[in-house]
Amino acid sequence: MSMLFTGGTVVTMDSAIGELARGDVLVSGERIVAVGADLLLHPQARGAEIVDTTGKIVSPGFVDTHRHAWQAQLRRSIPDVTDLGAYVTSTLARIAPAYTAHDVYVGTRLAALSALDAGITTMLDFSHNSRSAGHSDAAIQALVDTGIRGVHASMAPHFGDWDQQWPQDVERLHAAHSSGLVRVRLATLATAEFAGPLPAYGPRLAALARDLDIGVSVDAVFGTPSSTAISGWARTGCSARTSR
Structure with missing residues (x-):
């Protein structure tokens, strides 16, 4: 099962990506497969459950x-x-x-x-x-x-x-x-x-x-x-x- 968290402020903890004022996080099963500004067209986002996180902070646990x-x-x-x-x-x-x-x-x-x-x-x-x-x-x-x-x-x-x-x-x-x-x-x-x-x-x-x-x-x-x-x-x- 895949879940796509969209529109939130993403704290990536990844120096190569940085912090995203508005971004998406794609999770498949137990793994984070992608973090980016817009992942709706990502191949593994097809059929994913969409969770709108606008106005919220998305970060590692x-x-x-x-x-x-x-x-x-x-x-x-x-x-x-x-x-x-x-x-x-x-x-x-x-x-x-x-x-x-x-x-x-x-x-x-x-x-x-x-x-x-x-x-x-x-x-x-x-x-x-x-x-x-x-x-x-x-x-x-x-x-x-x-x-x-x-x-x-x-x-x-x-x-x-x-x-x-x-x-x-x-x-x-x-x-x-x-x-x-x-x-x-x-x-x-x-x-x-x-x-x-x-x-x-x-x-x-x-x-x-x-x-x-x-x-x-x-x-x-x-x-x-x-x-x-x-x-x-x-x-x-x-x-x-x-x-x-």
Whole structure:
């Protein structure tokens, strides 16, 4: 199926084409096949669905590199949380342990749909409430069901009872989602100060990421402890594909 977006201001992100005050974008299937001033006569535009974007901006989708999607249904419910310590106490220590797999699905799907509505077409979900394999599966299924291009970054919970399936379950998740719009990577903390040594990045988690050939997303609190940890990774050879 082809779609032709016509008449909008096109942000191409291509130095050879530049920005078009009034232009067209032709999409066929999952690919952008042409960008130009007038594409109605383009061979692949024949039979395309026409979408009039006059007065609007057409641009590549935005990328959200770090979102705790499972928390989406908590929006505006904790106005007294004013700093990191209060967030850790209220959300991670009190609310997170009560989450079912279905709760994770609802939050993650809401987050992904909200992202798409805001023009974000790619989202990394730093999913740090993987209380069971079922919780992880629900989070991934929520991304799949929205159609977003997503990355499920799996991490153990900070507090409360859980199945202790992490990080070994990441291998199963990666095997099940090694292709398609949703992929899997490892999520870790920079230090052990909030949740103990298990989710803190180091040689063991670096080795797992290398073995699976997946990226690593690190949640870090800026300051001396995180800076010291990062310097230590360099000294101990904890190389992996990492991102903040």
